[in-house]
Amino acid sequence: MMRNFIYLLFLGLFFGCSSEKTIEKVKQKTIDAAEVQFSKIGKLYESKRIPRTLKNGDLFSVNPYDWTSGFYAGSLWYLYELTENPQWKDQAVAYTEILDTIQWYSGNHDVGFMINCSYGNGYRIGGKEHYKQVLVNAAESLSQRFNSNVGQIKSWNYREAWDGVTEWFYPVIIDNMMNLELLFEASAISGNGFYRDLAIIHADNTMRDHYRPDFSSYHVVDYDTITGHVLDKATCQGFADNSSWARGQAWGLYGYVITYRATKDEKYLDFAINIADYMMNHPSIPEDKIPYWDYHIDVDGYQAEWDYQDGVDYFYRDVSAATITASALIELATYVSQEESNQYVDYARDIIMNVSTPNYMATEDEDNYFILKHSVGSLPHGGSVDTPANYADYYYLEALTRLINYETDKDYVLPENTSIASWY
Numbered sequence: 001m002m003r004n005f006i007y008l009l010f011l012g013l014f015f016g017c018s019s020e021k022t023i024e025k026v027k028q029k030t031i032d033a034a035e036v037q038f039s040k041i042g043k044l045y046e047s048k049r050i051p052r053t054l055k056n057g058d059l060f061s062v063n064p065y066d067w068t069s070g071f072y073a074g075s076l077w078y079l080y081e082l083t084e085n086p087q088w089k090d091q092a093v094a095y096t097e098i099l100d101t102i103q104w105y106s107g108n109h110d111v112g113f114m115i116n117c118s119y120g121n122g123y124r125i126g127g128k129e130h131y132k133q134v135l136v137n138a139a140e141s142l143s144q145r146f147n148s149n150v151g152q153i154k155s156w157n158y159r160e161a162w163d164g165v166t167e168w169f170y171p172v173i174i175d176n177m178m179n180l181e182l183l184f185e186a187s188a189i190s191g192n193g194f195y196r197d198l199a200i201i202h203a204d205n206t207m208r209d210h211y212r213p214d215f216s217s218y219h220v221v222d223y224d225t226i227t228g229h230v231l232d233k234a235t236c237q238g239f240a241d242n243s244s245w246a247r248g249q250a251w252g253l254y255g256y257v258i259t260y261r262a263t264k265d266e267k268y269l270d271f272a273i274n275i276a277d278y279m280m281n282h283p284s285i286p287e288d289k290i291p292y293w294d295y296h297i298d299v300d301g302y303q304a305e306w307d308y309q310d311g312v313d314y315f316y317r318d319v320s321a322a323t324i325t326a327s328a329l330i331e332l333a334t335y336v337s338q339e340e341s342n343q344y345v346d347y348a349r350d351i352i353m354n355v356s357t358p359n360y361m362a363t364e365d366e367d368n369y370f371i372l373k374h375s376v377g378s379l380p381h382g383g384s385v386d387t388p389a390n391y392a393d394y395y396y397l398e399a400l401t402r403l404i405n406y407e408t409d410k411d412y413v414l415p416e417n418t419s420i421a422s423w424y
């Protein structure tokens, strides 16, 4: 009996320590990779350009109005948090502040991604108090896209669907759940509950309209702006209208974790748990847990409406979907029982360990400027297929930081009324 106990104690200590050591190693490997890759970019900010991906091996940069413009600054803030090297803080400030005009931008819903990942992290990690007003201004701009007949924030402006016939008048995409964090944060900062109220209405109506009974999500839902009725449920970046676009599932999971964090309403926690269960147990997920870009590629019953070619191998992984999922699961783990928490953290840890191998992590001489390879922007559009993506790197650094914090303080509980400004 005693011998068994000592044996189990030994195993526990051994694996406990070895897990922490491995995370330490991954942390160092990631810092080394990020420092090499991010050093290559130099002063690109002077021309107000931001690295987004690679195109035919060359840097593809964007201007501040691109939906991905905030991720590079966000990654630099995380690198600063991981290293405490002021060089990365200076770079983070430079790539954040070229987004200054975005706080007034209401041309699409992405202002949440753009401002929260840059200025939001600058406030939280960099202690930049004056960035708080930028977050509130950006939330005000985003709130201008809310139509009370629909009860949702409009994601994109009018556009046509794949068939060139269907028109989308008020398209709301699942990705929009991510922008709620900015609204919650702006209410916490300003004391004005208006932004938070909009976020809650949006989250409730997304639950009602975007989700299927199995807790998978449509990508796009289009609305009539007068009656608020649903006109269309479809995809834009996924395989088929009824399929599960991998990054969309990840955005939805993360979005409901945020909504629970800000409201502490159990219905959002239950919803996030159900989404996580759907994702983690889906039969299409490969052994290494890095999903294909859609869960239903070439599956009977799922009809592609884009320029689909029979016989072409469309089975690309989407590392960005994996890293967003890992980050969301680690936060989810802090809200549930120890037993449930273990399964989420184990899953997230597997993702982090797997993407930090040469299968997915760029070596010094390849994939300049980025840490991770093998994401998919939009396969149906032929855009950024099997390339690095600045958002995959951002959520990887966030997930790794969260895992390190979780592992080093297993009893960590969130303070009451927390917001991103005090979390982690």
Ligand code: GLY
Pocket: 067, 175, 237, 247, 377
């Ligand atoms: N709209 C953001 C994405 O492609 O995931």
